[in-house]
Amino acid sequence: MIFGKKVGIDLGTANTLVYVEKQGIVLNEPTVVAYSLETKQILAVGDDAKEMLGRTPGSIVAARPMKEGVIADYHTTSAMITYFLKKALHGLVLWPDIMISIPGGSSQVEKRAVVAACKQAGASNIYLIEEPLAAAIGAKIPISQPSGHMIINLGGGTAEIAVISLGQLVSYKTVRVAGTKLDEAIMHQLRKKHNLIVGERTAEQIKIEIGNAFIEEKEGYKERTMEVKGRDFQTGLPRIFVVGEKSISEAIQKPLKQILEGIKDVLALTPPELAADIVDKGIVLSGGTSQLTNIDRYISYYINVASFVVEEPLFCVIRGVGMAIENFNSFREAIK
Numbered sequence: 001m002i003f004g005k006k007v008g009i010d011l012g013t014a015n016t017l018v019y020v021e022k023q024g025i026v027l028n029e030p031t032v033v034a035y036s037l038e039t040k041q042i043l044a045v046g047d048d049a050k051e052m053l054g055r056t057p058g059s060i061v062a063a064r065p066m067k068e069g070v071i072a073d074y075h076t077t078s079a080m081i082t083y084f085l086k087k088a089l090h091g092l093v094l095w096p097d098i099m100i101s102i103p104g105g106s107s108q109v110e111k112r113a114v115v116a117a118c119k120q121a122g123a124s125n126i127y128l129i130e131e132p133l134a135a136a137i138g139a140k141i142p143i144s145q146p147s148g149h150m151i152i153n154l155g156g157g158t159a160e161i162a163v164i165s166l167g168q169l170v171s172y173k174t175v176r177v178a179g180t181k182l183d184e185a186i187m188h189q190l191r192k193k194h195n196l197i198v199g200e201r202t203a204e205q206i207k208i209e210i211g212n213a214f215i216e217e218k219e220g221y222k223e224r225t226m227e228v229k230g231r232d233f234q235t236g237l238p239r240i241f242v243v244g245e246k247s248i249s250e251a252i253q254k255p256l257k258q259i260l261e262g263i264k265d266v267l268a269l270t271p272p273e274l275a276a277d278i279v280d281k282g283i284v285l286s287g288g289t290s291q292l293t294n295i296d297r298y299i300s301y302y303i304n305v306a307s308f309v310v311e312e313p314l315f316c317v318i319r320g321v322g323m324a325i326e327n328f329n330s331f332r333e334a335i336k
Contacts, residue, residue, distance in 0.1 A: 005089065008321035009081070009100045010134070011114070013066045014156025014179055014288060016046075016080070017315065018088040019322035025315060027088045031156075033076045034062040042076070045083045054199040068176040069103040069131075069158035071113045078117040085121055095124035099325040099335070101317050104130045104160050104172040129324055131155075131317055132162030132172060133334045135286045138320030139310040143167050143334070148274030149281060152263065152299075152307075153317060154289035156180050159259045161266045163274055167333045171269035175262035179289040181255040182207055189251030191233055196241050198230035207292065210245040213256055214298035256295075260302055267303070283307035286316035 008019035011031070018027035029046030036043060037059050044052060044062075052062040065076040085096065098118050102111060111128060118126045135153040136143045143149065144167045153160040156179040162172035183203040190196045190203075198206075210224045224245045232239040263283075267275060283305055285296055290313045299307040310316055324331040 005096045006325045007085065007088065007096045007098050008318060008325045009084070009098060009118075010318040010321055011066065011077075011081070011100055012155050012288075012317075013064065013069055013158070015314070016084055017318035018084055019318050019325075020088055021322075021326055024322070025318055027084060028314075029084070031064055031066050031080070032062060033065055033080050034060055035076065037061055040075075042079050042083070045080050046087075050201075053201055066157060068180075069155065069174065070106070070110050071117060074113060074117060077113075078120040081117055082121040095122060097125040097127070097325070098123040099127040099129055099321050101131045101134045101321050102128050103158050103174045104132045104162055104169055105174055106130075127325070127335045129321060129331075129335050130160075130162075130169060130172075131158075132160045132169060133164065133167075134317045134320035134324065135160070136162075136164050136284070136320065137323050137331065137334070138316040138318070139284050139286055141284060147281075148270065148277035149284065150266075150270075150278045150305075151284045151286065152259075152290075154178050154259070154285060154287040154292075154295070155317075156288060159262060159289075160287075161259075161262050163266060163270045163278065165274055167331075170271070170274060171266050173262045173266050175259055177255045177258045177262075178287075179204075179207075181258075182211070182252045182289070182292070185251045185255050186211075186248060189247065190228070190230070190241075190243065193247065194241055194243065195233040196228065196230045196239060197233055198228060202228060202230065206243065206248060207252070210243070210248055211252060212245045212249045212293045213252065214294040214301060215246060215249050216294075216297075252292075256298060260299070263299065263303055279305055285309045286313045288314045 006021040010017040016031045030050040032049040034044040034049040065073040071077045159175040163170045186203040290309045296307045
């Protein structure tokens with residue numbers, strides 16, 4: 001038996017990643033749980049449960065226990081954390097120390113829910129780190145220096161927008177609009193414009209394959225298309241439809257605008273000296289949704305500041321959580 005190993009968790013709305021000290025990232029699975037309605041028994045977690053999304057009979061529910069970055073279903077979340085810990089540590093470790101990322105500016109109630117869920121999963125010490133700080137550490141931004149850095153972590157449930165200086169959040173905002181809202185916008189567009197009903201997994205697939213935040217129609221531009229299978233809204237029969245990226249781009253403009261407004265709000269609260277630093281250094285984008293085609297161009301165009309996506313944006317937060325728990329004393333100020 002091993003006592004007290006250090007574990008980092010990035011508990012996301014769409015994916016959960018687990019980092020174990022000296023081993024690195026050991027687990028990356030969807031934040032989905034399937035359980036029986038009658039017995040409340042957990043039937044599947046992670047990849048297995050995601051396969052069931054939108055495909056379950058009435059007695060089984062496959063759902064995401066996290067909504068917009070916050071625990072929506074407490075019982076299911078703690079069972080899921082227990083499962084992921086057992087899988088990551090091969091069931092051998094007792095009372096691990098856990099560091100877990102939370103949205104910037106989470107309320108006390110939201111923080112307590114995360115701590116209680118980890119306690120129930122068998123953690124001894126629990127440390128909370130705000131997502132934008134973890135993302136900045138993971139993106140290797142020198143956060144302890146007295147200069148401004150802007151990071152936008154675009155996840156599944158939230159877009160975390162923050163300006164960091166001297167290891168602390170100077171101005172920040174959590175916009176509860178991100179990947180999931182883009183999927184919903186695509187589903188809505190297909191139903192409204194093309195009379196086609198699709199599920200959330202199909203909508204996500206469309207976003208990944210032909211989603212484009214900013215279409216520049218230069219010479220030689222060729223529109224990408226994709227074959228989509230769904231149900232016809234009027235006849236109720238299955239139907240195959242070919243959708244183009246322009247239609248999808250139009251669909252996601254509204255949620256993207258909400259993220260843009262959040263960025264403007266944060267910049268408006270930023271002291272002028274730090275704003276000048278941001279103009280020099282640009283805006284750093286991380287998180288799974290930052291993989292959307294041309295989202296960096298979209299932000300650069302409307303904010304007038306260069307923006308770029310970090311390498312492996314999906315692993316940015318968990319890398320930061322891992323670095324913070326392995327070098328606990330260096331990042332003490334950032335940890336709650």
